[in-house]
Every structure is written in C-alpha cells, then in structure tokens.
Amino acid sequence: MRGGRKALLKVIILGDSGVGKTSLMNQYVNNKFSTQYKATIGADFLTKEVLVEERSVTMQIWDTAGQERFQSLGVAFYRGADCCALVYDVNNVKSFENLDSWRDEFLLQANPRDPENFPFVVIGNKVDVEESKRQVTQKRAMAWCQQKGNIPYFETSAKEGINVEQAFFTIAKNSLKQEADVELYSDFPDPIKIDGDTSVAKSAGCEC
C-alpha cells in the first residue's frame, strides 16, 4: 500500500428506498435537511474531513439507490469499503426485515477480507415521527444487531439532526479500526489501540 495508512475511509449506506439514506448523509456532511429530496438514481457520494482518535481522515460516504434493482452495479461501488451503514425506517417494519438481505448482499458483493468481523452499523431513522406510528421497537432492533455479531445500533432523525453525528462518529471509528486490522497483515506498526468491542457495546444504547 502506498504511503502507509490511507486517510480515506469508504463508507457505504444501504437500506430500502425512502428510509432516509440521502437525508442522513446530507445531515451529517452539510447539516441540512430538505423534504425535496429525489429518489437516488445510481450512486453518489459526499466527503467529509473528520478527526478520529487524533487522526484526520476523509470519510467518503456513498449513497446508493434503495431499490434492489440497481444492485448489479454494487460491485463497483462496494469495493474497498471500510464500513457499511445499514439503514431502516423505524416506522416501516419491512425496511427492518430487509436488513438481512442488505447485509448479505453487501458481503457478497464487497467480498471483504474478513466478513465475520467487517464493521457494520445499523441506523433506525425517522424517530421524529410520533411514537404511535412506530413499528420496530428498539429492543427488537438491538436483538437483531446482537445476533449479527454485536453491530452498533443507533436511532436517528435525519430531519431533526438527532444522533446523526454520533452514528457517523462510530462509523468512522470502526472503519479506522478495520483499516488498522487490515494493515496489521501488511506489517505496519500500528499506533492505534485495538481494544475489545467495549465501545461498540456502549454505543448500542440510544438516548431517545
């Protein structure tokens, strides 16, 4: 690998159509929310410079079309991903049930070196909608995350900017850890402490 550790973290956002992938990305990168988003066609990405564990890194956040129809393009877009954010809408149970297939599809297409330990983050979006419309409980979502290898879980509102920063911070941190792990194989001295998944377990709670 050229020039030591790369400072670019590639993050893929996946999930059903309309769960708020574009909104989350825009809220995180531009601190903006619009009700006028269009359905994403193909793929696009935004980048953001962030400071993680005293390192400045560029996060490259890929926003993809939510319809499974476009997944034949996946390979090109998923390749080299450092982290994958699986997004669902807490008010739409189907979008939650589809997380399994999004995760499988990603692992199949991205074909990461160590699929067992590839960092995912699960985001339940649209918690600003009134409670009575909620279809997926936090408990249910967290159980799923636990079962899939302790995936960190966040509940967010891209609209209100709730918890978005925290979710992406964890994404950045875990991506970096993934980077570090990969580089251990290539005999790079690694100053970044790789601890157990305690931070992951802590972040799994949601304050809202």
Place this chain on the structure above:
Amino acid sequence: MIAERSGRDRASGGGGDGAGAQHAGHPDLEPIQYTFEPARVELAHWAHQMQVARAEMAHQPINDPDDPLLGTFDLLSHADVDAASPGARGAAIEPIRIARPVDHARDVVWDRTVEADTSIGKFEILSTDFAPPPREIVRGEPVSLETWRSWFHEGPRLPDETEEQACTRIGRLRVHPSVVREAIFRGGLENAVRPHAWRFLFGIFPWSSSVAERNQIRADRQARYMALKRAWKSQLQNLHDSASLGEHIVKDDLADNIMRIEKDVVRTDRGHPFFASSTVRQITQTDLQRPQSPTQAPLAGSSAARGAPAARTSLPNSGGASLPASPRSSTASTAPFGSQFRLTGHLEQLRDILVTYSTSPENDGLGFVQGMADLAAPILVVMKGNEADTYWCFVWMMERLKDNFRKDGSGMRRNLETMETMMRVLDPGLHVHLKVIDALNLFCCFRWFLVLFKREFEFDDVLRIWELWASDRYTTDLQHFIAMAILDEHRDAIVRHLLTFDEVLKYINDLSMNMRLDRILVRAEQLYLRFEGIARSRGCISDRDVEPFEKTLVERLDSLEL
C-alpha cells in the same frame, strides 16, 4: 498529490495528456493505484471553467486551416459554440455558428503518441482516421404553432378559436415526416406546440393519420387505459377475507408496487408548478412530507375510510401476507390498498399511470423500477394532465428504454458497452485514460441513460432533449451522442486531472444542472456526423444502407480491428 502527479508524469513519459499507458518506457514500473482525492475533482472543475472562459474570450476569425493543430487531427476539439450566442435556457435558440477554432491550448487527442494497452500487448496509436474538420452546425428556432400548422392540411375551423385549439383539428400531414423530424431536431418545439407534436413523436398518432383517425385512436387508447386502470383497482377491491393465498400474494405484489410508486411520486418534480396544487397527505406512518398530528388524522368520514385499509396493511406483520382491505373502505378510496399517502390532483394521476404501467402487458414483468417516475412526470406536464395520452406516450418511451430497467442489468450494460465502443472510435485518448484509471465501466453515465438526462438538466432543457431524441433524425439512440458530447466537453478536465473511478463519478455527478445544453447539442450532432463518417470510411455502412444506421453501426465497428 503533487508527488503522485509528478510520479505519474515521469511514468507516462511526460505525456501531459495523461492518457498514455502508465508505464510507457518503464516496463518494470508497477501500475500505481491512486486513492480518491477530492482536491483533484475541484481542480478539474476549475480547469474546465478556465477552459470555457478562455474559449469565450477568444473572439477571433477562423484560424489558418493549415495550422497543424487543427483540422485533420481534430476530434471536435477546437470547435466551440460562438460566444456571442445567448444560449439562454428556454429562450429561443439563436442560430449558433460552429467550427470556429478558438482554443489552441486544448489538448488534441491525435497529435501525441498514445498507447493502447490491449489484451495482446501495448500498441502505439500513431494515427486514427483522418476526418474533415467538424461540420458547421446551425441550431434553429423552436417550431412555433404557426409552423406546425403549416405542415398540415387545414382542418375545419371554428369561429373565434385560438391557434392552439385549431391544432387539435388539423388535417393530414402534407409534408414528408422527415421535414418535421429535421425541424424538431434542429430547434425543438415551442411550449404551445408540445402537446400536439409529442402525440406524434411519442407514438400515439401515425404521421399519416387524418383527424378522424386520430380521434378514433384517442378514443381507443383512452378506453384501453381506463380498462387497465380499472383492472388493478378492482383487483384490490374484490378480495375479501376468504381470498386464497395466491390472491393474497398477487395482491401483496400490487400493494408493494403501489407503495414503492408512491414513495417516488411524492418526491418527483415537486418543485414544478404543475404539481404545486396537488397534495400529499400521509395516511400511515412514513413521514416524508409532514408528520400528521393526531387531531388532524380522522377528519372527515371519507378520509378516515381512506386511511383505514392502508393503516391495516402497515401494521407489523410477521406473516408476510397483508390483510385485505374491507371492500367498503376501498371502494370510496383514492388511496388504494397499500397506499401510504392520500394523493390528489396530478400526483394522483402520476401514481395511477405508474401503477397501471406496472400491471400492464407492456411492462414485461418489470414492475415499478426507480427512475420510471422521472420519465413519466414530464410527459404528464406536457400533456397538461391528460392521463391516458400521458400513459401511452410513456409506454412508447419505455419500449425504447425498458431494457435499462431490467433486474439483471443486461440492458444497461449493453448501453454502456455501446458507449465504450463509440468512445474507442471517437476519442481513443479518453478511452485509454478511463481504462487506465479503471473507469471504463462508464457507470458515471448510468443516470444519464436511465432517466434520459432528466437529472442533469433543468426541466425545460429535459423536454428539449426528449423531443430531439424522439425526433429520430439521424439516429434513434441520440442519448449516446449526447453522452459522448458531455464527456467530450469535459474530456480535458477528466484526462488531465482525474485519476480514479470515484473522481470521474463525482466530477460527472457534479455537472448536474450545470451544463449548457446548446453547446452539447451542437457537439452531439457533430459527433454523430463524425461517427458516421468513420463508419463509412471503414466500409461499415454503404450507400445501400438507409438511415438510421446506428443499430448496426456499433456492432460492425466493434467487429473491425480498430
């Protein structure tokens, strides 16, 4: 970044073009994998703007034709839109004079040694076809109502009717359709002509039809559309609790389609005044527009009834099959089973058109695929809310485009491969560059083809592109030449500055709503003419072939040694 760049220049033998194989003359040097660098995208945009500014400043008479930088080696490179042309969006297009070389600094593809790295080894491309300088292209004025009517025999006139009303009763076409096609290709249509002309362009009326035949066709089509629409609506109504599992599954499919269609309908062209008076009211959970307050929810009895079936479908339901709606509540409904929104006005029409299409025989089992709403909405606007005619225009359009929507991606892949072949012929330098940086899959053009540039240009420009595309002057695949024209317009920025697939994708995506259509249309036509010229010079087409050639053109070129 600078280190990377200089390293690269060294590796490519100092070729500032950057299109050469990376390790020309350095066989031991490993190819370098670059990582995405946002600054390079910025730089490329800036460089392109500078290039345009420079070109526009250079008001000078036609250069010496003997200038070795010009003419024979020329892709289209030195041609530029006359800076004096206003090019205002939506305004009448002034004739644009082209072929005045203005930009000497622009890289010329052909005057450098370019290496092509092929599966059987590296080749130096010494020369490509010697093409004449790009032909002078003159864009025309949009076709007016008056001109449009002059092409047809006078129909029965009623007293005091407007030009536009008279257009609905015009007689047979009295000129050759190619005259009409050429004029539309040359300048597009004025807004007032569009509803009339699009019914011909988009396949509802044959060019040869009489007014009586057209009336008959419209009546037939209207009836057929209504029947298709009634079919899926009643499918939703007729299912009772005793319905078989099979019926539930069919219905679930339909409900699923409706749900996905509505998700996109409520976020398609909502900024356009045409859709401004249409309303969206959520009847279940998903919140795209505004959260419904509890007091707002069960207002009138009718809206409560409308809300009821949908609310039931979206309850957590681990069994998969949704409960059928009660017949009573769904009969009165404008929000069918599966709906999340209660739509009114043109949004409801758009929803119904797309649902009808997703269940129609013409749909070929595609169902609803994202992007379809982007294609249907502008037609509905042009048709001023005539649902049946919009539907049939849309069906005609989808017949040409639906392969792009296939699940296995085969249609889109073919499209992109065609683009690649064309690029190999028209701009080998760009082709090699994209190959070296692993961007030759041309996914950067994916959105262009899927929604026919809908997301790349302002609404009125999109209408213009579509009518030119449907005019079938020269080719039925104008989109490939428009795509090549956009790439050509930006090829220097791409070749000089962009070093990864991601950078190209980002650069291209950033062009959205930031391109000048007039320049691109001129280039597209020049590229077509050049492509045809090359094909002729290589014997790919002969005088025996008749237009349009493009179907066989790409195939034949592909089979020839390039």
